Amino acid sequence: MTPKGVLPLRPAKAAEAPGSAQAPAPPGITRWWWVRHGPVPGLKGRILGRSDVACDTSDLDALIILADRLPPGATLLVSPLLRARQTAQALENAGALLQPAEEEDDLREQDFGTWEGHAWTELMTREPPDPAVTTFWSDPAREAPPEGESFAQVMARVAHVVETWSERMDGGDVVVVGHAGPIRAAVAQALDLSPAAALRLGIDPLSLTRIDRHAGPPRGWSVQCVNETIP
Incomplete structure (x- = not known):
């Protein structure tokens, strides 16, 4: 029996013509496929x-199209959070032919500490005003919520994952199923943002970067590509 959250290896599809989405990565190039x-x-506006929390994986048409975009036999890295593991399993069910999933804790979403589960509007309208909220919004990229982490810290841990796996792979394909924050961090690493x-x-659900x-x-x-979504 396959352990929970680990996807079984299935036979790879035949390689297609060079330059196609399914063609093998050229030597010396590690292709990172990031899926939110x-x-x-029911939790819009909440942190x-x-x-x-669980996610909705009922859009089978979108999952099939997205699964077909992913290279067969790719290494699969998954955030340990439920919504990422559910999406990885849904992509496998939709036909993605990937290696067994490996959970990477450093691909989890940003930790918002004591603000987790609260609505932004609630935090912004507290009386008296919460000084921690004021401090955070003075520089939301570098300030951390109480008992949480800053986005700059997210960027650092995601960069470490990318460098570690890129050196280990030395070419090939890596599919990541994760969250908006780490995907933004990966783009920032590549573009020196x-x-x-x-x-x-903007990084939408079920988008591909x-x-x-x-x-x-x-x-x-x-x-x-960044935030490529299914029409």
């Missing part, structure tokens, strides 16, 4: 960083 988890119903600039990126890391020399990056 499915939508979380759901490390909160372990500041934490504040990265927070302006693809970033290629070139081993070099010279070592570098190319961003193929």
Whole structure:
């Protein structure tokens, strides 16, 4: 029996023509395929960083199209949070042919500490005003919520994951099923964006972001798509 949250390896599809979405990665290039988890119903406006809530994976058409975009036999990294694991399983059920899932704790969403589960509007309208909220909004990319972490800290841990796995892979494909914050962090790493600039990126549920890391020399990056959604 396959352990919960771990996807079984299935036979890879036949490789397609070079340049297609399914063609193998060229030597020395690690292709990172970032997928945000499915939508979380009924909790719009609430802070759901490390909160372990379920997501909606009922949009089978979108999942099939997305699964077909992913390269067969790719390494699969998954956030340990339920909504990411559910989405990874749904993609496998929809036909994605990936390696057994490996959970990476550093791919979890930003930790909002004592604010988890609260609505932003509630925090902003507290009387008397909460000084922690005022401090956070003075620099939301670098200030951390009480008992939480800043987005800049998220960027640091995601960069470590990307570098570690890229060095380990030295070419090939990595599919990540995770969250908006870490996906923004990955784009920022590739484009040398500041934490504040990265927070302006929109990352929708079930969207695909693809970033290629070139081993070099010279070592570098190319961003193929960001927040590509199913029509």
